[in-house]
């Protein structure tokens with residue numbers, strides 16, 4: 379659905395800055411190409427959000443970290459930084475509240491105007507995609523400030539994919555808002571987007587092409603999987619699937635009486651009175 | 654001398670932006686600072702301590718702080734000159750949204766917080782329309798899409814204004830503001846005047862008459878159902 383975009387391709391370069399103690403980070407530069415997926419991991423407060431915010435603002439040594447972000451090896455043109463219409467980057471922040479005093483429809487129309495005007499036909503597509511990410515339906519008439527955390531996140535991801543439609547996508551802890559993260563990942567991958575995601579989710583972290591490890595506000599190492607983690611990834615996929623099934627049952631009100639294997643046997647909805 | 658006039662609603666981040674300006678000014682810019690507020694302000698003491706620059710403060714009390722700013726501006730310029738300063742930074746109280754403090758020869762900077770509501774640019778239209786630059790603060794507290802929608806909302810009010818988005822506490826993105834300040838010429842020898850026309854403000858409430866209702870007043874008055882104010886009296 380977003381693969382049809384004709385936006386030019388970009389290579390993004392992160393040049394190292396300093397961690398909280400003023401020490402140089404554990405790399406010189408990270409180059410991110412179209413189609414790459416990178417995960418960012420690290421304890422809370424270790425600077426994960428600061429790193430993707432540096433990318434979003436195309437920092438030029440003017441943030442706390444002192445990093446520089448280049449596009450195609452050069453200082454990006456000013457319009458990339460200042461004009462949403464030219465910005466090749468979409469960022470889904472950790473915020474799960476939107477303060478805008480607008481309906482969903484008004485918000486989307488204004489965002490379309492900011493990004494690339496004349497595409498009002500994308501309204502329905504955006505809402506429909508958002509609704510595949512969340513269990514609670516969003517409508518065009520909903521107030522932005524009334525959306526739940528998960529609805530806000532689902533909406534912002536759909537907005538970034540369809541209205542933003544950028545070659546570079548940054549996601550800050552999408553797994554935390556109770557949205558269907560696998561559906562989100564499916565929608566994101568496939569195109570030739572470069573995706574950078576901050577995550578505490580083991581499966582998402584390990585399936586990325588590269589894994590950036592943060593410590594004390596700086597990058598401490600970059601791990602490039604050599605295939606040795608493949609067994610673990612497969613285990614995680616199974617664990618994830620089981621967890622998802624159990625989670626869905628709990629969400630739908632199932633009560634359990636014994637171990638997890640039994641929890642997986644009960645059909646969703648069995649012995650439950652909902653709706 | 655360069656004159657920077659910074660205006661915006663309370664707690665919008667004016668002082669945070671000014672701190673970043675002072676930090677990033679070239680060495681020979683030698684700033685002096687004047688704060689104008691209604692009843693309470695501490696910026697003068699804070700900035701003097703932090704940067705060791707000359708500061709002054711004026712309380713406007715019963716008078717509109719923007720009017721007060723204009724009344725003292727001439728003296729303030731002379732004060733800064735007498736101390737051989739090259740830049741005068743004025744922070745307005747920004748309470749009166751009908752007046753604007755920007756003058757000819759100055760760089761007018763409107764500071765407005767990204768979390769102040771999508772329609773807030775409409776409500777403070779003169780403050781933005783007569784400014785040279787709109788600095789949007791607190792962008793670290795909202796999502797990218799909201800930031801872009803807020804920008805669009807400013808554009809609706811003033812299509813061509815230079816917009817600078819920042820986390821003013823850290824100074825992110827202010828390089829564009831610093832460049833603008835850098836390129837701004839020193840004040841010439843022409844007399845400095847207000848950019849906008851001051852609003853009509855001559856009625857008998859201005860001079861202390863407390864009765865409600867236009868029938869009890871003279872000067873510029875307005876009944877509820879009349880589209881424009883009218884003049885009553887001789």
Ligand SMILES: Nc1nc2c(ncn2[C@@H]2O[C@H](COP(=O)(O)OP(=O)(O)OP(=O)(O)O)[C@@H](O)[C@H]2O)c(=O)[nH]1
Pocket residue numbers: 661662663664665666667668669670746790791792793794819820821822
């Ligand atoms: N997170 C965040 N906080 C900010 C930002 N800008 C200002 N603040 C905070 O907002 C509060 C008000 O900022 P000030 O700079 O004092 O605002 P002001 O416009 O000078 O306020 P008055 O002079 O009292 O009208 C302070 O606590 C600042 O630290 C920003 O970009 N991001």
Ligand SMILES: Nc1ncnc2c1ncn2[C@@H]1O[C@H](COP(=O)(O)OP(=O)(O)O)[C@@H](O)[C@H]1O
Pocket residue numbers: 396397398399420421422423424425426427428429442443592594595596
């Ligand atoms: N290199 C750095 N130097 C100084 N402060 C930093 C650095 N990196 C991050 N910080 C600050 O540390 C705090 C936590 O960082 P954040 O990116 O929010 O962590 P995380 O997203 O990993 O929880 C923030 O206030 C951020 O500005």
Ligand SMILES: [Mg+2]
Pocket residue numbers: 426427428472550
């Ligand atoms: Mg974070």
Ligand SMILES: [Mg+2]
Pocket residue numbers: 667668669696744
């Ligand atoms: Mg202040």
Ligand SMILES: [Zn+2]
Pocket residue numbers: 717718719720749750751752
């Ligand atoms: Zn006034």
Ligand SMILES: [Zn+2]
Pocket residue numbers: 854855856857858859860
């Ligand atoms: Zn009056």
